[in-house]
Amino acid sequence: xxxxxxxxxxxxxxxxxxxxxxxxxxxxxxxxxxxxxxxxxxxxxxxxxxxxxxxxxxxxxxxxxxxxxxxxxxxxxxxxxxxxxxxxxxxxxxxxxxxxxxxxxxxxxxxxxxxxxxxxxxxxxxxxxxxxxxxxxxxxxxxxxxxxxxxxxxxxxxxxxxxxxxxxxxxxxxxxxxxxxxxxxxxxxxxxxxxxxxxxxxxxxxxxxxxxxxxxxxxxxxxxxxxxxxxxxxxxxxxxxxxxxxxxxxxxxxxxxxxxxxxxxxxxxxxxxxxxxxxxxxxxxxxxxxxxxxxxxxxxxxxxxxxxxxxxxxxxxxxxxxxxxxxxxxxxxxxxxxxxxxxxxxxxxxxxxxxxxxxxxxxxxxxxx
Amino acid sequence: xxxxxxxxxxxxxxxxxxxxxxxxxxxxxxxxxxxxxxxxxxxxxxxxxxxxxxxxxxxxxxxxxxxxxxxxxxxxxxxxxxxxxxxxxxxxxxxxxxxxxxxxxxxxxxxxxxxxxxxxxxxxxxxxxxxxxxxxxxxxxxxxxxxxxxxxxxxxxxxxxxxxxxxxxxxxxxxxxxxxxxxxxxxxxxxxxxxxxxxxxxxxxxxxxxxxxxxxxxxxxxxxxxxxxxxxxxxxxxxxxxxxxxxxxxxxxxxxxxxxxxxxxxxxxxxxxxxxxxxxxxxxxxxxxxxxxxxxxxxxxxxxxxxxxxxxxxxxxxxxxxxxxxxxxxxxxxxxxxxxxxxxxxxxxxxxxxxxxxxxxxxxxxxxx
Numbered sequence: 001x002x003x004x005x006x007x008x009x010x011x012x013x014x015x016x017x018x019x020x021x022x023x024x025x026x027x028x029x030x031x032x033x034x035x036x037x038x039x040x041x042x043x044x045x046x047x048x049x050x051x052x053x054x055x056x057x058x059x060x061x062x063x064x065x066x067x068x069x070x071x072x073x074x075x076x077x078x079x080x081x082x083x084x085x086x087x088x089x090x091x092x093x094x095x096x097x098x099x100x101x102x103x104x105x106x107x108x109x110x111x112x113x114x115x116x117x118x119x120x121x122x123x124x125x126x127x128x129x130x131x132x133x134x135x136x137x138x139x140x141x142x143x144x145x146x147x148x149x150x151x152x153x154x155x156x157x158x159x160x161x162x163x164x165x166x167x168x169x170x171x172x173x174x175x176x177x178x179x180x181x182x183x184x185x186x187x188x189x190x191x192x193x194x195x196x197x198x199x200x201x202x203x204x205x206x207x208x209x210x211x212x213x214x215x216x217x218x219x220x221x222x223x224x225x226x227x228x229x230x231x232x233x234x235x236x237x238x239x240x241x242x243x244x245x246x247x248x249x250x251x252x253x254x255x256x257x258x259x260x261x262x263x264x265x266x267x268x269x270x271x272x273x274x275x276x277x278x279x280x281x282x283x284x285x286x287x288x289x290x291x292x293x294x295x296x297x298x299x300x301x302x303x304x305x306x307x308x309x310x311x312x313x314x315x316x317x318x319x320x321x322x323x324x325x326x327x328x329x330x331x332x333x334x335x336x337x338x339x340x341x342x343x344x345x346x347x348x349x350x351x352x353x354x355x356x357x358x359x360x361x362x363x364x365x366x367x368x369x
Numbered sequence: 370x371x372x373x374x375x376x377x378x379x380x381x382x383x384x385x386x387x388x389x390x391x392x393x394x395x396x397x398x399x400x401x402x403x404x405x406x407x408x409x410x411x412x413x414x415x416x417x418x419x420x421x422x423x424x425x426x427x428x429x430x431x432x433x434x435x436x437x438x439x440x441x442x443x444x445x446x447x448x449x450x451x452x453x454x455x456x457x458x459x460x461x462x463x464x465x466x467x468x469x470x471x472x473x474x475x476x477x478x479x480x481x482x483x484x485x486x487x488x489x490x491x492x493x494x495x496x497x498x499x500x501x502x503x504x505x506x507x508x509x510x511x512x513x514x515x516x517x518x519x520x521x522x523x524x525x526x527x528x529x530x531x532x533x534x535x536x537x538x539x540x541x542x543x544x545x546x547x548x549x550x551x552x553x554x555x556x557x558x559x560x561x562x563x564x565x566x567x568x569x570x571x572x573x574x575x576x577x578x579x580x581x582x583x584x585x586x587x588x589x590x591x592x593x594x595x596x597x598x599x600x601x602x603x604x605x606x607x608x609x610x611x612x613x614x615x616x617x618x619x620x621x622x623x624x625x626x627x628x629x630x631x632x633x634x635x636x637x638x639x640x641x642x643x644x645x646x647x648x649x650x651x652x653x654x655x656x657x658x659x660x661x662x663x664x665x666x667x668x669x670x671x672x673x674x675x676x677x678x679x680x681x682x683x684x685x686x687x688x689x690x691x692x693x694x695x696x697x698x699x700x701x702x703x704x705x706x707x708x709x710x711x712x713x714x715x716x717x718x719x720x721x722x723x724x725x726x727x728x729x730x731x732x733x734x735x736x737x738x
Contacts, residue, residue, distance in 0.1 A: 028660070031504035032530060033715045038504050045506030045538060069537050070505065076570045076597045077534035084531060084621030087596065088655050088691075090628075090662045135400035135407050136439065137414030161401060162453060165446035168438050169414060201445045204573070204605035227456065228445045230599035236573035252453030256626045256633045259459075264625045286457050291397070293459045322457075346402045 005066040006050070006098040007082050010059035012091035012262040018060035022049045025092065026064045028085050045070060059093070059262070068100050075107055075232045075278060083265060095266040097273050104277065104311035111238050112221075112246040112281040113314030114307070114339060120220075120244060121156045121193050126366045127333055128341035129154075130248075130282075130319060131348060131358065133179065134161035140170040144178035146354065151186035151194035153348075153358020157282075157341065158183055159223045160199040162250040172202065173213060180218035195220035197248055200237065201229065211240055221246040224280070227253025231278040238279030248319065249280035258298075267298045272305015275316065282306075282317035282341055287332065290323030296335065303336055317341045325350075326357070329364035374435040375419070375467040376451050379428035381460035381631040387429035391418045394461065395433045397454050414439060428462070428631070437469050444476055444601045444647060452634060464635040466642050473646060473680035480607050481590075481615040481650040482683030483676070483708060489589075489613060490525045490562050495735045496702055497710035498523075499617075499651075499688060500717060500727065502548065503530035509539040513547035515723065520555035520563035522717075522727020526651075526710065527552055528592045529568040531619040541571065542582055549587035564589035566617055569606065570598065580609055590615040593649070596622025600647040607648030617688065618649035627667075636667045641674015644685065651675075651686035651710055656701065659692030665704065672705055686710045694719070695726070698733035 009025065011018045026047035027035055035046070044067060051063040071078040078099075086092045110116075118124050131150050133143050147158050160179075166172040176198045183196040198214050200207060200222045214222070222241075224234050226249050238247055251271065257264045265274070271283045283306055286292030288299050303318035318336065321343030332342055342365065348357035378394060380387045395416035396404055404415070413436060420432040440447040447468075455461045479485075487493050500519050502512050516527050529548075535541040545567045552565040567583050569576060569591045583591070591610075593603050595618050607616055620640065626633045634643070640652045652675055655661030657668050672687035687705060690712030701711055711734065717726035 024660075030532065031506070032501075032532060033504035034718070037715060037718045039507065039511075042504050042506030045504065045536070070532075072534040072536040074534055074570075074572055076572065076594065077532070077536075079597045080531055080534075080570065080594060080621050084594070084597070085624075087622050087624030088620060088661045088663075089624070132401075135402035135411050135414065137400070137411030138408065142408075162449055163399065163401060163439075163446070165441040165443055165449075167414070167441040167446075201443075201449065203443055203445065204576070204599075204601050205608075207573070225445065225449060225453070228448045228453070228599060229601065230573075230597060232573050232598065239574075251457060252449050253456050255454075255456030255458070256628070259625070259632045260629050263628045291393075292457045294457075346406060349403070349406045 003068065003100055005068050005071060005078070005081065007064050007094060008096035009062050009064065010093040010095050011062050012059040015054055015060055018062070019052055022052055022062035022064070025062065025086060029081055030066055030070055032085060068103055071103060073103065073106055075235050079231060091262050093263055093266060094269055097269055099311050101312040104313050107235060107277055108238055108279050109276055109313030110279060110281045110316050112244060114317045115314070116244065117246055117281060117317055120195065120246070123156060127338055128156045128317060129361055129365060130157035130159055130341050130343040131155050132159055132161045132343070132345040133164065134345060136161065136163045136167060137169050140175040140178045143170055143175055144182035147179045147196060148182040148186045149355040150358045151183045151192060152190055153355045154192065154362035155194060155358050157195050157197060159197040159248055162199055162201060162223065162225050162252045164199045165201050172210060176214045176219060177217045184218050195246065197221040197223045199223045201225045207233065208240065211237060215241065221248065223248045223250055225250045225252050226275065226278065227251065231274060234278035234280050246281040247279060248282045248284060249275045250284050251286065266301070268301040268305030271302040273310055276306065276310060276313050280316055282319045284319045284321055284343060286322030287320030287324060289328065292322045303340065307339055319343050321345065326361050326364050329361070333365060372437065372469055374437050374440060374447070374450065376433050376435070376463060377465035378431050378433065379462040379464050380431050381428040384423055384429055387431070388421055391421055391431035391433070394431065394455060398450055399435055399439055401454060437472055440472060442472065442475055444604050448600060460631055462632055462635060463638055466638055468680050470681040473682050476604060476646055477607055477648050478645055478682030479648060479650045479685050481613060483686045484683070485613065486615055486650060486686055489564065489615070492525060496707055497525045497686060498730055498734060499526035499528055499710050499712040500524050501528055501530045501712070501714040502533065503714060505530065505532045505536060506538050509544040509547045512539055512544055513551040516548045516565060517551040517555045518724040519727045520552045520561060521559055522724045523561065523731035524563060524727050526564050526566060528566040528617055531568055531570060531592065531594050531621045533568045534570050541579060545583045545588060546586045553587050564615065566590040566592045568592045570594045576602065577609065580606060584610065590617065592617045592619055594619045594621050595644065595647065596620065600643060603647040603649050615650040616648060617651045617653060618644045619653050620655065637670040637674030640671045642679055645675065645679060645682050649685055651688045653688045653690055653712060655691030656689030656693060658697065661691045672709065676708055688712050690714065695729050695733050698730070702734060
């Protein structure tokens with residue numbers, strides 16, 4: 001817990017220069033104004049280097065305290081404060097974060113979170129299971145049939161692909177109504193609790209209308225793309241929907257923040273802490289061993305960022321995906337442990353029977369049925 | 370001009386594998402579904418590699434055509450399509466872009482642009498001049514006094530710092546009303562046309578209210594932070610305001626996209642083409658020779674991306690800043706040419722008389738004025 005907003009940065013490069021660079025960073029992120037020219041009474045709004053810790057052979061760790069009022073209680077400004085200008089500076093990486101619980105609580109964090117999702121799904125003793133509706137190009141009715149099959153197969157979260165928007169093949173309104181109805185039908189037939197999550201990736205001015213339409217149709221949650229829509233869009237949606245509507249964050253367009261080991265934002269901070277702060281109940285990320293390049297260590301860090309204590313906020317659900325298969329489920333459960341949501345998309349279709357593919361996925365995590 | 374949405378990617382790494390990686394990329398960004406499992410009729414919605422060009426000693430250049438309908442006419446989905454998942458892939462950089470003029474026109478692009486800003490300011494024969502109101506921690510009245518002095522000094526755009534939001538020292542509503550009034554007073558006294566641009570960096574649900582309040586108060590434009598709020602927020606604001614209200618994009622939080630030379634998005638595409646597509650009339654970026662690390666070549670590329678013909682859209686104004694000074698103005702004008710807006714913030718205060726600092730800045734670009 002902290003009375004300030006605290007950020008820890010790795011400062012790469014010449015260790016002899018690190019103290020000066022840390023002091024400049026504290027000013028850059030808060031005042032962005034020469035300290036010697038700032039009116040003395042404004043010193044209360046300037047960041048302060050609290051600690052400098054040299055790491056032999058590695059970057060210096062600089063802990064900077066920012067007055068909590070600098071965020072003005074708003075997430076966009078908090079992000080500008082933590083990483084705005086310094087995203088443009090070489091050799092600086094945001095690697096940890098803390099903030100007052102009152103500020104975190106006012107932003108809200110995950111409303112459903114790990115425990116809430118388990119409660120909604122009645123799934124207390126196993127990893128959660130998600131899949132994606134795709135490819136784009138299917139008609140709304142075809143996507144609804146697919147959603148039905150995957151729900152009957154026993155999956156928990158039927159989310160739309162981040163690439164489904166308002167294309168002519170399956171316009172948002174028609175698609176969402178048909179898919180929500182299909183999943184409701186499946187649940188009625190099986191007694192299941194599958195949740196359908198449309199992709200909420202439209203223009204700013206369309207967001208509220210699409211939320212209302214989707215909830216009215218029976219959608220149970222939403223997929224968001226904060227790399228494109230901004231993290232505050234998650235917060236906005238979380239604050240707009242009734243209790244018990246989980247929000248999944250998709251990592252599209254976020255990869256560049258973690259590409260360089262000497263710049264950007266650490267994996268656990270971005271996909272864990274920051275997405276939780278915004279209100280994501282689950283964070284999708286590309287697991288090791290799939291089509292993408294995250295290492296096992298990076299994936300473990302993300303899971304830790306989703307689950308570890310942070311500013312009094314609920315835990316989110318680490319959701320590894322990106323080229324996973326049913327065959328890999330035991331390995332993934334072994335690696336991530338039970339507090340995880342596994343996401344398998346295209347590979348459930350591999351044997352030509354997606355309902356059977358979904359059922360096999362479900363059996364793979366719950367062998368005792 | 371193009372009938373498709375065309376993206377050019379650098380593919381770094383093993384050239385022998387590049388053809389396979391390009392083909393996988395075209396699928397990843399569109400279908401994200403195994404091609405052999407996708408229903409045949411969905412092939413119309415899949416990206417296609419149009420050209421592969423090996424570059425000796427460098428990355429392969431892959432040109433991919435995406436069916437224009439994949440964007441669904443919406444900017445967020447266009448961004449997911451161009452760079453969503455591949456932000457998470459190693460060794461892939463988005464380096465060029467084209468799209469149908471009809472799609473670009475429907476998104477809107479810069480409504481004011483370079484010519485519009487010159488017209489608004491009556492400044493046809495010189496670089497444009499901008500400054501920033503800061504530091505955070507000043508009271509609303511102090512910021513208004515500062516805005517007055519800088520406008521009297523002869524500057525064109527008085528923008529707020531990206532770090533001004535709704536903090537207790539100068540809450541948004543009071544600050545904007547007082548600053549707008551101060552700049553109007555200055556203009557009335559000098560006959561000038563200075564434009565005041567508040568920072569529009571609040572929560573999603575506050576945006577429309579703040580736009581209305583600011584316009585009502587007499588603000589002439591807005592500063593936006595697309596790295597935090599999303600590029601579609603620029604488009605939303607551009608579509609919401611009356612004609613003749615310029616929008617400046619600030620680069621905070623965008624730096625990670627250009628950090629790595631072998632990943633992310635090329636400088637000219639991000640700060641030039643994509644921001645123009647979103648509707649930015651001017652793009653602030655950190656110039657070479659200041660506190661940041663962009664090279665002269667990268668800065669020249671950004672200016673080119675702002676100004677070169679692109680999908681029938683208006684040019685935006687390259688706006689280098691970040692530790693500039695009046696002394697450097699001749700060098701900067703020589704480098705960037707006349708179609709530029711120079712941004713100097715804190716250094717105008719260096720001699721203790723900011724009005725004189727602003728006037729010196731103005732004289733430096735218009736010696737015969």
